[in-house]
Amino acid sequence: MTSIPSLSTNASPVLLITGGAGFIGSNFVRVVLETTNATVVNLDLLTYAGNPKSLQDLEASDRYRFVQGNIGDGTLVQSLLREHQPSAVINFAAESHVDRSIDCPDDFIQTNVVGTARLLQQCQAYWESLSQDDQRAFRFLHVSTDEVYGSLGAEGYFTEDSRYEPNSPYSASKAASDHLARAYHETFGLPTVISNCSNNYGPYQFPEKLIPLVTLNAIEGKEIPVYGDGLNIRDWLFVTDHCHALLRVLAGGRPGEVYNIGGDAEQKNIDVVKTICKVVDELCPALPHGPSEQLIRFVKDRPGHDRRYAIDASKIKSELGWSPTVTFEQGIRETVRWYLENGDWLKSTVNDATRSRRGLGGASTDGATRPQTRAADRYTDGPIDGVVTRPIKRFSDSRGWLMELFREDDMDPDNRPVMAYFSQTEPGVTRGPHEHVDQADYFAFIGPGDFKLYLWDSRPDSPTYGNCSTIVYGESNPAGVIVPVGVVHAYKNVSDHSGWVFNGPNRLYAGRNRAEPVDEIRHEDQTNSPYKID
Numbered sequence: 001m002t003s004i005p006s007l008s009t010n011a012s013p014v015l016l017i018t019g020g021a022g023f024i025g026s027n028f029v030r031v032v033l034e035t036t037n038a039t040v041v042n043l044d045l046l047t048y049a050g051n052p053k054s055l056q057d058l059e060a061s062d063r064y065r066f067v068q069g070n071i072g073d074g075t076l077v078q079s080l081l082r083e084h085q086p087s088a089v090i091n092f093a094a095e096s097h098v099d100r101s102i103d104c105p106d107d108f109i110q111t112n113v114v115g116t117a118r119l120l121q122q123c124q125a126y127w128e129s130l131s132q133d134d135q136r137a138f139r140f141l142h143v144s145t146d147e148v149y150g151s152l153g154a155e156g157y158f159t160e161d162s163r164y165e166p167n168s169p170y171s172a173s174k175a176a177s178d179h180l181a182r183a184y185h186e187t188f189g190l191p192t193v194i195s196n197c198s199n200n201y202g203p204y205q206f207p208e209k210l211i212p213l214v215t216l217n218a219i220e221g222k223e224i225p226v227y228g229d230g231l232n233i234r235d236w237l238f239v240t241d242h243c244h245a246l247l248r249v250l251a252g253g254r255p256g257e258v259y260n261i262g263g264d265a266e267q268k269n270i271d272v273v274k275t276i277c278k279v280v281d282e283l284c285p286a287l288p289h290g291p292s293e294q295l296i297r298f299v300k301d302r303p304g305h306d307r308r309y310a311i312d313a314s315k316i317k318s319e320l321g322w323s324p325t326v327t328f329e330q331g332i333r334e335t336v337r338w339y340l341e342n343g344d345w346l347k348s349t350v351n352d353a354t355r356s357r358r359g360l361g362g363a364s365t366d367g368a369t370r371p372q373t374r375a376a377d378r379y380t381d382g383p384i385d386g387v388v389t390r391p392i393k394r395f396s397d398s399r400g401w402l403m404e405l406f407r408e409d410d411m412d413p414d415n416r417p418v419m420a421y422f423s424q425t426e427p428g429v430t431r432g433p434h435e436h437v438d439q440a441d442y443f444a445f446i447g448p449g450d451f452k453l454y455l456w457d458s459r460p461d462s463p464t465y466g467n468c469s470t471i472v473y474g475e476s477n478p479a480g481v482i483v484p485v486g487v488v489h490a491y492k493n494v495s496d497h498s499g500w501v502f503n504g505p506n507r508l509y510a511g512r513n514r515a516e517p518v519d520e521i522r523h524e525d526q527t528n529s530p531y532k533i534d
């Protein structure tokens, strides 16, 4: 049993673990409860990558307490510290996916930089309130990444003395948080320790990262995106090996020090992908799509893609007696098997937010004024936020009847039609999937007959990102529809007659002679696009 220092006020150690519902955090909580006598308070905001199901089986334990909340919430953190009197705070809470940080850096700055700063501030105040003995026992362990060191060439390794050269918004935000943890030690004496690890893999990893994403796509027969030439190198660390290393750092790491944690398992990405494909084929011989390797697609490279990461872990090995125990081959097999056996966990994860994918059928990202839409890897049936359906109203008097599609005063001013056109659609004809770039699309299917409307939510910031739905409109369901910017849509005439579609844009063609297009309609014409309906 690993021995972790406790405070004089507690019989056994109490750990405040932040981000404990995420991938590494949840594995760490499990390892702590299994191999120590510590009690865990898990503070996690439950963003898209945090899943309470990862720890559901531990909920009954009297050594485990879950609190939903933000590390940046000073009042909450202060009350947790006062109430539980932890002997250590282990900070896993972070936004961690490089691709997301490229698409949307703000959350990374907010959580990783501002959040860590606020957490440190509260920990500092708490630490100052402790007795001298308890101050000596206390640790703030900041869990970080080797990406802060930038990219290696073909030779060499990252050591604890390597220069910080972060290349992505993610690694820059982690670098900033490392500097803050270091500064709190240097300036205020808070006993902070920083660990920088290589790429983790194993159970409970959100399927946006390479290994779970490839595993799932191979199982489901979906294309497997490999960025660039596939020759980038990562050092792979099995997650439980990492957790045991962190326990050693907690028990014996010296305040103000940095420990690099690596798996001694350098692999080219393409080799990782091929190994996963082989293991999937072997464990699932009956898959209909044949050798999984045929799903591999080389796609556009990640911007600023670091070429190689490799860690020299000799400090933690010699000082704290830790070494990785799981080989890459064993770890991959165990991971693939876990994903095959844990469909329920996966469903609970990917229903809320789906795996990100750069390069496969994604909408182009070259225009700064365009919305940041991105094709999800997988779409699941579900409602789509912001799509509005309005019944078509029919009014009549002695002069005849009138159909009203949209009423100006119950529409958003941005969507009020200023022009209109009708188009005719033949039976069986599909209008190609497209999205509008700067204004909502609103239309009504007039009939005769029915049209099937297909919708895909491709807005990464949307609460229903990754959902798709189909709705039949027209004769059997007379309605007008408003489709927000960034929701890809297509429609197909499913009736036996030609039918009419009314479209009411507010400024599709503006200017003299209506010749100048204002809104841009972007068609999904990439061969790998998931937006296919025939």
Ligand SMILES: Cc1cn([C@H]2C[C@H](O)[C@@H](COP(=O)(O)OP(=O)(O)O[C@H]3O[C@H](C)C(=O)[C@H](O)[C@H]3O)O2)c(=O)[nH]c1=O
Binding pocket: 096, 097, 098, 099, 144, 145, 146, 147, 197, 198, 199, 200, 208, 209, 210, 211, 213, 225, 226, 227, 228, 232, 233, 234, 269, 302, 357, 358
């Ligand atoms: C998702 C994906 C990735 N890749 C490539 C990009 C990388 O060269 C490699 C691994 O990518 P991933 O996004 O899984 O991980 P890294 O960008 O190396 O970063 C990871 O390891 C460090 C230490 C952290 O600190 C990050 O939090 C963690 O996400 O595969 C592809 O080729 N295709 C894909 O679909």
